[in-house]
Amino acid sequence: MYSLKFVRENTELLKKSSELKGEKVRWDELEELDNKRRRIIYFVEERRHWQKDLSNKISERRDSDDEKSSVQDMLRQAKKYSDEIRKSESELKDIEKRIDEIIMSIPNIPHPSVPEGMGAEDNVVVKNWGEIPEGKDFEILPHWEIGEKTGILDFPRGSKIAGSFFPVFREYGAVLVRALINFMLDLHRKNGFTEVWVPVLVNRESMFTTGQLPKLEKDMYHLDDDDYFLIPTAEVPVTNLHRDEVISEEKLPLYYAAYTPCFRKEAGAYGKDTRGLIRLHQFDKVELVKFVRPETSYEELETLVEEAEKVLQALKLPYRVLKLCTGELSFAASKCYDIEAWAPGIKKWLEVSSCSNFEAFQARRGKIKYRNTREGKTDYVHTLNGSGIALPRTIVAILENYQQQDGSVLIPEVLRDYMGGIEKIV
């Protein structure tokens, strides 16, 4: 969220970038409201100044007998100012609310290195890793069939307990979930990320800071009784760790890793490409979040992607990295890379990680600052986050890539110690 001043001074840039992201903003109304606002502020402050003067005089003279009548006059006049101020202020409040609404609808500006475009076809593949196992001499089954055969996935019972898109993992399926979480957290911890465990229910302010609110309210589960939201990603609680804080510069950069379940309504998700574990209302994810000095944030984005890639490399899963075009960028992001793992059973690339630099967009919303020791000033940090990585689709990739002709599934070597030493799921 931008300050009104910044919007005023950079209207053309913001207009252009909003268009690139496909967001409609009521620019004309904003300009009109801005002018109105400034007129009222001038009026109010002038009167407040006069009122202040009078107040001081009143306090000087109130006890003197010979000036009683003039004090009465001053009181009357001060009262008049007070009423005028009150009236104009309520008008001002209304105008500022409307201005805020419009400013909130302005998306973050894409970085110059982001390719222009509106759809997935305009994303750019910047990296391919691993070999796509197409040459196998048997038909690779989709993961839901493997899951059913080995008994590690139970969709009908998940539907019975909760509803569709709530899976149940059984036996080594459940163990695999636990193993992946531990493996990923251990990996990131070794690489300098501080592990944190955070609430999965958060308040409105937290959702606002990261940009889910106000735009995406309908996509999230909400507890009406006490106005809590179920998090759609650990990005929300972890980024909000430092909301309303001033971090001393020597503490930067801060790296965090957190495991949480994630909850998404995914309204209208029924239909194509939603079978199995591809799209769920509840899923597990290990998330990486960075708080950094502004001048380093684009380098930090590159190393964040690399950190997520390490998970896939260790699991020996083929993947590619995409640089998202402007139209595919989320509302709050300046630049974003997606990592997609190859699923040979369903013959699809699956997004398992999304790594974004938000620059100061979230920091401004959440007042996350740092103190620049050289200048003694505070400034907003840059925040970044990336999945490191999302579990269900990774499980899809494992089940399909590690499938054997006899229907069994080999366990990736790095996970075996986490799974009691077994080598395959039969």
Place this chain on the structure above:
RNA sequence: GGAGAGAUGGCUGAGUGGAUGAAAGCGACCGCCUCGAAAGCGGCUGUGCCCUCAUGGGUACCGCAGGUUCAAAUCCUGCUCUCUCCGCCA
């Protein structure tokens, strides 16, 4: 869930109606001292908004939102959070 106490600047902490953006200390920054550093000494040190080409001026902000008043960090109401005690619970 019930009762009580509290929320002040980067931090600790004074301030109970009028000139308080707010004492004091710490920290940070600048300077002196020093070969350099520490200590010591001196200085300086919040943010937003409005007006001004600028120097500068004005205004707001003491958890949040209202109210009383000519005037509120200070009084009143509601809310949020923290702490203590009780209840309940894994």
